[in-house]
Amino acid sequence: MLAFLVQRISQAFLVMFVISMIAFAIQDGLGDPLQELVGMSVSLEERDALRDEMGLNDPIYVQYVRFAGNALQGDLGISYFYGKPTLQVIAEHLPATLELVIGASLIIMVFSVPIGVYAAIRPQAFLSKFFMGISTVGISIPVFLTAIMLIQLFSIGVTIEMFPTDTGWGAWLNGALSTDGGLPSYGRGDELTHLFGTWNSGFFSSDGLWHLVLPCVSLASIMLPLFIRLIRAEMMEVLQSDYIRYARAKGLSSGRINFLHALKNTMLPVITVGGVQLGIMVAYTILTETVFQWPGMGLMFLEAITRSDIPLIVAYLMVVGLVFVITNTIVDLIYGLVNPTVKLTGKKA
């Protein structure tokens, strides 16, 4: 166990080192950070003096050595735009992103397991076919389009007057197809509860929860179909296996077979994929956060790119790299718990 953790920690360092090198190498391609710091009419000399002061005129390797030296002491530089240490800026934006991911994960967990299992047990049922059809649509619509549609339908509202309003059925159809809107379309709302540090949570007030609805649904929309399909496929495979047949032959109730014996083995690959997808979900938050003006890390990162805020970009990439390593480590540990036959590296069987 200890050897495993040591190995993972050294991996994390390697990942972060490589990421920081790459981020530094591409910084010239990102453009001039000064453009966001000074007005148009500032003279070239003034700009050059400022560049000198910020150390931007030094060769890249000098800048990198300086950065790496500070980084080893836990200082990842100061964001040009925020004027604060980059880690602090990230810490301020991290809770919003985590809450978004947690919310979306909850939606995925609550819906994917029952629907996936149902579709595996009754593959021919109408409802299964319906869910499979919907999930194909869901997986093929880009997340920002889903988001914009959700905003139009549930924030702004749609008034349908396609059918004749003077007839009863027309009015009813119009009413049924129209939506009122009213759900918040941007931001995290006014009532955040301070938990600790930089974490202000939207989970503890109705206002905060309402603000979470649309962003979480659109973020979940891309992953939910994937998990439904994955659980269904795995479950169908498990249901064919010998031990399930024996269990049936033994006369166990189908509920016990399906939910105790089959589901447990179904979940193994799902956990692995889920861990990786959790990391990918952090990437998808960039789109979701942009559309909903959600003040999380994704939006922060996108804006840092347009502003060429290089220290913040480097720090963000390193933190995300770390998040990937950590989630993968946790997934491996959970894997061991769920399936005792799986061995962590460095441990003799």
Added chain:
Amino acid sequence: MRKLLTAFVGSMALAAAPLALSAEATKELKMAYDADPVTLDIHEQLSGGMLQLSHMSFDPLIRWNKDLGFDARLAESWERVDDKTMRFKLREGVKFHSGNELTTKDVKFTYERLKESSDYKAIFAPFTGINVIDDYTFELVTAEPYPLLLNTATYIFPLDSEFYSGETEDGQSKAAISKHGSSFASGNLSGTGPFVVTSRQQGVRMEFERFADYWDEASPGNVKKIVLTPIKENNTRVSALLSGGVDFIAPVPPTDLDRIKRDKDTDLVTMSGTRIIMFHLNQDRVEAFKNPKVRQAVAYAINQEGIAAKIMKGFATPAAQMSPAGYSGHNESLKLRYDVKKAQELMKEAGYEDGFTITMMSPNNRYVNDDKIAQAAAAMLARINITVDLKTLPKAQYWPEFDARSGDMMLIGWHADTEDSANFFEFLTFCPNADTGAGQYNAGNYCNPEVDALVAKANVETDREKRAEMLQEAEQRLYDDAAFIPLHWQDLAWASKKNVKLDPILNVMNLPYLGDLVVE
């Protein structure tokens, strides 16, 4: 830093509490801009966003009104003493948010800080000093007679000298201006303006509360609280207004103008703006552009009205010169000259009938539809056999290319900080001179010393009419010479719910005077 701010704000709120009850301002305004102020230090950066903050939490000596005239604000009155000196009388009894009273020492402090600011020092270069006569009288002195003295005075938003003096706990000067990293002034604020900053989470939201001791009791404004949320994504900003999440948004993207007009609960206000969008023709890179006939051919080949109608959806005013209507240099007689036949003839006369190939560069996220404008212009030039190799870049990458002059035709938009025509010439068409900084954004390397001299002469002419004549002549000569290719002035648009009475507080400078905003 935030602790300091909240501590200060907290004590402010306590002091203001009993007074706030008697104030008539009761409304709350939720607004969304495309960005929030980058700092609380108004001298750190000269930009539209920072000036908008300046007008919320500070007051200028004088300010522009709708007709590009001046309204008295903190300066009660002003008179010219001689052609280099202007005497101002300060309003008495004006309080800063900290409770300190405004006197000339604050103005002097502000003036000196402006001279230090890298963004403002160029604008204040013509000034040589400030003479304090007494607590409420002072004079601004320029080296030469300076016709734009009052224009420049609109940039003087007196700072609370006592508040910004001394040192912070870690030994930094409170007056320091820091371009990167944080300073006292970038996180703390005390002005005389209608709104006190009560909380700020950069990039997320900013809250303002009406200043209980605000001096301007004649102001009709009744907004008690403002919540400003930056929403960068155009679609999201518009959705926030249409769904009722916010009361007021700016800017409104051209593609959504109709959508907002159709909505019965919202009001849309549009105005012809003052930012010129134009192309430079680089003579150093392309031999043909040295020939005035070729430049004129390009000018005749570009259909400004077409671009304004089709690409900008009518959200732009086609331009034949740099100075927009209302500016002293605006020359009424200069007309749009789209005529492809004429353009082809000119190319023939110049000996370039078969045309040539050039490169064109444009940003793709700086101005409204900038990359589409460049594409259209490239297509128009094909009709006079100029083949264009177009490259569009995000702004952070575009400006370094612009500084290096790496395209044969480069697009730029310019807004005159002084709200005056001379500024256009100085930056965009003066002979480039690295020592004086003249022609800093002249990517055409067009050089006409006679026009430069004419503008220089206008800059020391205090007779407004004579000066206007000179500047108009300069526009005429650049037009005849086709020194650059003007496209249009970008329009401005704001939108709000019906009960927010926007129209009276808006102006072409894009500085909404929110202190005077009435919400029904």
